[in-house]
Amino acid sequence: MSADVLVVADHRRGDLRDVSLELLSAGRELADEAGGDLHATVISGNVESLAEELDREGVDRIHTVAHGAEFNHDVYVQALTALAGDLEPEFIVVPNSVNGLDYAPAVATRLDRPYVSDAVDLDYSEGTLEVTREMYGSKVETTVDVAEGPFAVSVRGGEWPPAEGVGDAEITAFDVDVDEDAVRSKVKGFEEVGGGDVDIGDAEFLVSIGRGIEEEENLELVEELAEVTGATLSSSRPIVDNGWLPKNRQVGQSGKQVTPTVYLAIGISGAVQHVAGMKASETIIAVNTDPNAPIFDIADYGIVGDLFDVVPALIEEFGGEPPSV
Amino acid sequence: MKVLVTVKEVATVEDDFEISGTEIEETYLDYDLNEWDDYAVEEAVQLAEAGDDVEVVAVTIGPERSEETIRMALAKGADRAVRVWDDAIEDVELLDVETKAELLGAVVEEEDPDIVLSGVQANDDSFGATGVALAETVGFEWAAVVNALDTEKVLDEGVASVRRELEGGIEELTDVELPAVLAIQTGINEPRYASLRGIRQAQSKEIDVQSLDDLGVGADDVASSLDVTAMYEPETESDAQYLEGDAGEQAAKLADVLREKGVVGE
Amino acid sequence: MPSYMLAQAGVETRPTFWRIGHVGEALFYYLAAVAVAIFLYGVYQRFATYARGADDPRERLTDLPARVLTAAKLVASNEKQFDRDLYAGLMHTFILWGFLSLLIATTILGIDMDLWTLVLGQPSFFVGDFYLAYSFVADAMGLLFVVGVGMAIYRRYWVQYGRLWGKHTSTEDDLFVWTLFLLGVGGYLTEGVRILGTSATRDVSFETVSFVGWFVKDVLQAAGVTPQAAAAAYPVVWWSHALLALAFVASVPYAKPFHMLSSYANLVTRDEDAGKRLPRVPEDASPEEIGPSDIEDFTWKQLLDHDACTKCGRCSSACPAKAAGRPLDPRDVILDLKAYREGLEAGDREEVDIVADGGTSVVDAETMESCMSCMACMDACPVDIEHVTQFTEMNRRLTESGQMNKNVEEAVMNVFQKGNTFGDPDRKRPDWTDDLDFEVPDAREQSVEYLWYVGDYPSYDERNQHVARSLARVFEEAGVSYGILYEDEQNDGNDIRRVGEEGLYEMVAEENIEAFQSCDYENIVCTDPHSYNTFSNEYEQFGFEDGDSVYHYTQVVENLVNDGALGLTGTELNDTVTYHDPCHLGRYNGEFEAPREVVRATGVTLDEMPRNRSESFCCGGGGGGLWMDFDEETKPSEERIREALEDTDAGPDVDRFVVACPMCMTMYEDGRKTGGYEDDIEITDVTELLVEAIDAKEK
Numbered sequence A: 001m002s003a004d005v006l007v008v009a010d011h012r013r014g015d016l017r018d019v020s021l022e023l024l025s026a027g028r029e030l031a032d033e034a035g036g037d038l039h040a041t042v043i044s045g046n047v048e049s050l051a052e053e054l055d056r057e058g059v060d061r062i063h064t065v066a067h068g069a070e071f072n073h074d075v076y077v078q079a080l081t082a083l084a085g086d087l088e089p090e091f092i093v094v095p096n097s098v099n100g101l102d103y104a105p106a107v108a109t110r111l112d113r114p115y116v117s118d119a120v121d122l123d124y125s126e127g128t129l130e131v132t133r134e135m136y137g138s139k140v141e142t143t144v145d146v147a148e149g150p151f152a153v154s155v156r157g158g159e160w161p162p163a164e165g166v167g168d169a170e171i172t173a174f175d176v177d178v179d180e181d182a183v184r185s186k187v188k189g190f191e192e193v194g195g196g197d198v199d200i201g202d203a204e205f206l207v208s209i210g211r212g213i214e215e216e217e218n219l220e221l222v223e224e225l226a227e228v229t230g231a232t233l234s235s236s237r238p239i240v241d242n243g244w245l246p247k248n249r250q251v252g253q254s255g256k257q258v259t260p261t262v263y264l265a266i267g268i269s270g271a272v273q274h275v276a277g278m279k280a281s282e283t284i285i286a287v288n289t290d291p292n293a294p295i296f297d298i299a300d301y302g303i304v305g306d307l308f309d310v311v312p313a314l315i316e317e318f319g320g321e322p323p324s325v
Numbered sequence B: 001m002k003v004l005v006t007v008k009e010v011a012t013v014e015d016d017f018e019i020s021g022t023e024i025e026e027t028y029l030d031y032d033l034n035e036w037d038d039y040a041v042e043e044a045v046q047l048a049e050a051g052d053d054v055e056v057v058a059v060t061i062g063p064e065r066s067e068e069t070i071r072m073a074l075a076k077g078a079d080r081a082v083r084v085w086d087d088a089i090e091d092v093e094l095l096d097v098e099t100k101a102e103l104l105g106a107v108v109e110e111e112d113p114d115i116v117l118s119g120v121q122a123n124d125d126s127f128g129a130t131g132v133a134l135a136e137t138v139g140f141e142w143a144a145v146v147n148a149l150d151t152e153k154v155l156d157e158g159v160a161s162v163r164r165e166l167e168g169g170i171e172e173l174t175d176v177e178l179p180a181v182l183a184i185q186t187g188i189n190e191p192r193y194a195s196l197r198g199i200r201q202a203q204s205k206e207i208d209v210q211s212l213d214d215l216g217v218g219a220d221d222v223a224s225s226l227d228v229t230a231m232y233e234p235e236t237e238s239d240a241q242y243l244e245g246d247a248g249e250q251a252a253k254l255a256d257v258l259r260e261k262g263v264v265g266e
Numbered sequence C: 001m002p003s004y005m006l007a008q009a010g011v012e013t014r015p016t017f018w019r020i021g022h023v024g025e026a027l028f029y030y031l032a033a034v035a036v037a038i039f040l041y042g043v044y045q046r047f048a049t050y051a052r053g054a055d056d057p058r059e060r061l062t063d064l065p066a067r068v069l070t071a072a073k074l075v076a077s078n079e080k081q082f083d084r085d086l087y088a089g090l091m092h093t094f095i096l097w098g099f100l101s102l103l104i105a106t107t108i109l110g111i112d113m114d115l116w117t118l119v120l121g122q123p124s125f126f127v128g129d130f131y132l133a134y135s136f137v138a139d140a141m142g143l144l145f146v147v148g149v150g151m152a153i154y155r156r157y158w159v160q161y162g163r164l165w166g167k168h169t170s171t172e173d174d175l176f177v178w179t180l181f182l183l184g185v186g187g188y189l190t191e192g193v194r195i196l197g198t199s200a201t202r203d204v205s206f207e208t209v210s211f212v213g214w215f216v217k218d219v220l221q222a223a224g225v226t227p228q229a230a231a232a233a234y235p236v237v238w239w240s241h242a243l244l245a246l247a248f249v250a251s252v253p254y255a256k257p258f259h260m261l262s263s264y265a266n267l268v269t270r271d272e273d274a275g276k277r278l279p280r281v282p283e284d285a286s287p288e289e290i291g292p293s294d295i296e297d298f299t300w301k302q303l304l305d306h307d308a309c310t311k312c313g314r315c316s317s318a319c320p321a322k323a324a325g326r327p328l329d330p331r332d333v334i335l336d337l338k339a340y341r342e343g344l345e346a347g348d349r350e351e352v353d354i355v356a357d358g359g360t361s362v363v364d365a366e367t368m369e370s371c372m373s374c375m376a377c378m379d380a381c382p383v384d385i386e387h388v389t390q391f392t393e394m395n396r397r398l399t400e401s402g403q404m405n406k407n408v409e410e411a412v413m414n415v416f417q418k419g420n421t422f423g424d425p426d427r428k429r430p431d432w433t434d435d436l437d438f439e440v441p442d443a444r445e446q447s448v449e450y451l452w453y454v455g456d457y458p459s460y461d462e463r464n465q466h467v468a469r470s471l472a473r474v475f476e477e478a479g480v481s482y483g484i485l486y487e488d489e490q491n492d493g494n495d496i497r498r499v500g501e502e503g504l505y506e507m508v509a510e511e512n513i514e515a516f517q518s519c520d521y522e523n524i525v526c527t528d529p530h531s532y533n534t535f536s537n538e539y540e541q542f543g544f545e546d547g548d549s550v551y552h553y554t555q556v557v558e559n560l561v562n563d564g565a566l567g568l569t570g571t572e573l574n575d576t577v578t579y580h581d582p583c584h585l586g587r588y589n590g591e592f593e594a595p596r597e598v599v600r601a602t603g604v605t606l607d608e609m610p611r612n613r614s615e616s617f618c619c620g621g622g623g624g625g626l627w628m629d630f631d632e633e634t635k636p637s638e639e640r641i642r643e644a645l646e647d648t649d650a651g652p653d654v655d656r657f658v659v660a661c662p663m664c665m666t667m668y669e670d671g672r673k674t675g676g677y678e679d680d681i682e683i684t685d686v687t688e689l690l691v692e693a694i695d696a697k698e699k
């Protein structure tokens, strides 16, 4: 085994996803701690141009695997197994993205590496990898030691700064003899969901509601708030899962990315997948009963209080009449 | 046809809690069926309802207490259950993905299902990896983060035609050959309510307890490669300005902020 | 054929079958036999249907003579008809007694003609003074009958009285009243024509005793009808009347008149505890077998219920869910079920689910969710139909088929997992005691006279915690030996049972009983009437033997007050208050006075709500209403506060709305806010009032 790090880029429909550059930073840190090189790989799609984008400061080598246009986990698993066999990196670092969820555990299993997901911090010393990660829906953080390498970890987006600058990595094509018989899943297409009446992405002021609202009927309350303030209504995922609001209102990783002037999060805990969709908002205001809710970490203004008291009061502030809920 | 659904009893933490050592104190924990698994169970039961002669087997790794939760799966319509447990497992603080895949894999070998449904992740440790690792362990095909499954195609054509929910409101349409493991995302269906009578009646359904010996897994294989060294409440990095006062005052201050930002008319 | 007349001058009687002839008479008897046969067959069919119904879990035929007698008394007195409605009471009394009298009169005549004279060959007793008295009474009662029917017609068609018209109002209702009317009026016409007709051949002056018939004769005469013309017309008039009467007899089992039998049968088989003690489900019943899926799953008594309904609409007009605009009309539910059964029998309806979500079932899920289990319908129903039992069983079906309302599901899951509807940890149950400056005794550790079951709301809900603390203070003040169960208390299950989660109810009942039994106590006292109801009436089904020593706190406190244990003089407070009877205390369990006594003992002026005692109007929180949300025009709680401020004698001068139930407290605090009454009235629990009085005394 070398002391190298191999990071796997995430891309979709021709574009590199932001998390890929963050991976490079995480990977560089590890490589420095372990005294190895940083390798990156980009699999499928227009690998050359993606590789160039990946070529940032601190990247030593980039391996391109040209096979197919879009993500296929069977191809990824074969490519990464072959590449890992070749490079023997001490660390394989992948994004904890939806696609990461789809191939990383299989790669780790095939390579017989312990796998730890969703790291928010990584620390390597004396042969031990310390992974910091959250548990119980972000209520606690834990540090976990993985005693024996080689390692495979996935990292959370937004935790490392994107790698910058222009690098001078050696870009080489890596040939993988893909066993087509072993490719037993077939991507047939993509569909954009959640179009419809409103585009929350365009809104200047979003009133966003989470599970704190408790019941469908109570939505009237925030609808009224949106009405009197001229805001657009959006929500966290559970509200959409329950069918209380249409999919096009969902903010977050699997919903919309929004960047309004003001994002007012009411009864939303601030789970990472939610935050992914709204953290770039100009001003974030959170209303939550739980002073420890992670949403306050990224908020500019916070109200620790019960939405059933605060929202009616706010409606009245704007001359409206709070509906009875 | 046989459907295996992996379920986990997860601990949920009360708003106020205390940590002792690397664990949350037991008093502050409640136990429940993992949210994602609830959807997986429902999907399995819907498959059974749509097809003739579909058997649904729920499998879990968990102590005796978790039988309470498994009964929920049985009450919702699973035909029987397998619970894997052993003193050797009890000794492990945090089971790693590999071990879970191995243990569940042994059950898969024994049961030989056509399709395995798991949840995308468990609420407590949130590894989000067990389903896919299991698929690789037993040589099944897989798909992760599935938010739609064409039941008829599974039954009639032996293909899992799924949608994977990607980031940013995009869904990937994929056909997966069976046998396969599908990691189910919330919102794929509407999980049904299991009545207490149903749960009580599920007492009569079989929960087969399997030890490591029964599964032919060695005690060494369950030794975790992970060691939890610390647990703490994340310090807030918040530089939020808190609006204090009673609800009326808070609302008034908030209204000022909104006006100042120019997002409300008047 | 005047020569056939048996009547000779000087013998006061009337000719039966006058001018009808032997053939006519034979024909009449033949037709009568046919009518009776049709009647009997119809009745047989109906009862055969009930016999096919499922077994009823309650004993309903034991001590039959007493049941028959009680039911007869109820019918004879018409007390249920007078309840809430004097007009209807009079109307029904007139019709019932008029009808019965005429029935008896006809029977007497039949006996005289067919038994006494024909079979036994005795001289007719239908003569002389007997005849005169008979005629007078029959005419008088007949008049009552016609007046009663007239009142019914006036109200139904002239006034268009709301509750008489509903989804299931049909021609059978029109036919029923008009047939009765024509029978009554036709009887007099026949009589008048006969008197006029016979006046040609004899002195009829004695017939003045038949004063209505005589009057009709006078009218006819005045209109220029000659005795000869009357005699000629008589057979036509008589046959019309006779045929109508026979047709009526034959039709009884097939339409609304059947209520004369079914409603009576329903009263005979009634269950005094219906509603407050819900039936268990068999121990071994699987979820599929719980609650009605098919019409056959209803018990025979429930099928009889459906048939006993007179469509009077009293239930619906008392129903708070209907008043609030929820999609529930108790009469329609009962009649929908009946119509469905009849439709199936007639082959013109497809089989569908009895109750489900989605709109294709006989009864919609939302309809059942709307019911507050307040029992107003059952209290109002003159024929003792047991709505609440049936509605709960339909809720059970919804639960077992996984169609429980989502909001209810959450509350129910909380009870399952945490033992309370709030989903808070049981560790926090005794937190309400923290602010007291004394220690609340632990009944698990010391023997007490009163084991105080505090309940979910008083334990966890901030507003009601204040009530719990007040009650603790009262107990302390009076030196009562009491104690609570601390974290060993669980939700009482009363409302869990009423939303149809019987399995969970069984669980909490068993566990609560276990908790009680581990203590040494003499009586149980409850803050919440819901707990009081289920402990005293229902826990017995799970082996709890002390149901009789369970009290609501107002009952215990009433004794304390009466014994002077609180040292009140009755002058401490001088507010004007009104009092809302909680369904579970009042209508369910008949306790109306204890809370009033306590309220008065504080010195306040108690001004009654117009709808009080058994006519109290539910706050909207019962039957799981507290956990749900409805689109309501006016919430029951808002309506009730309006009633307090507008319809009481003191009107806007009522300072407080006094409650004796934590659920009421929650609902009214809410209604006070949403209805915009915050500045007008305060919601106060009886104990809070008492504590204020104690404080005032100490000052």
Ligand SMILES: Cc1cc2nc3c(=O)[nH]c(=O)nc-3n(C[C@H](O)[C@H](O)[C@H](O)COP(=O)(O)OP(=O)(O)OC[C@H]3O[C@@H](n4cnc5c(N)ncnc54)[C@H](O)[C@@H]3O)c2cc1C
Pocket: A209, A210, A211, A212, A213, A235, A236, A237, A238, A239, A250, A251, A252, A253, A254, A255, A256, A266, A267, A268, A269, A270, A271, A272, A273, A274, A277, A287, A288, A289, A290, A293, A305, A306, A307, A308, B120, B121, B145
């Ligand atoms: C693959 C994947 C993709 C996902 N994608 C998304 C996504 O796109 N968007 C998304 O939002 N989630 C997404 N999730 C789900 C995410 O993990 C969280 O489960 C979800 O965001 C939680 O939503 P929430 O904050 O509304 O609910 P909760 O986490 O339950 O938080 C509710 C909050 O309300 C507060 N609260 C309760 N009562 C009150 C009250 N009366 N007043 C004020 N506050 C109150 C509570 O303190 C709590 O903080 C995804 C998950 C996975 C695994």
Ligand code: SF4
Pocket: C315, C318, C319, C320, C321, C322, C328, C330, C370, C371, C372, C373, C374, C375, C376, C377, C378, C387, C388, C618
């Ligand atoms: S119990 Fe009350 S709410 Fe339910 S139907 Fe009867 S009157 Fe209406």
Ligand code: SF4
Pocket: C308, C309, C310, C311, C312, C313, C314, C315, C316, C330, C331, C334, C377, C380, C381, C382, C383, C384, C385
């Ligand atoms: S159920 Fe009773 S109260 Fe209701 S309409 Fe029928 S008879 Fe009248």
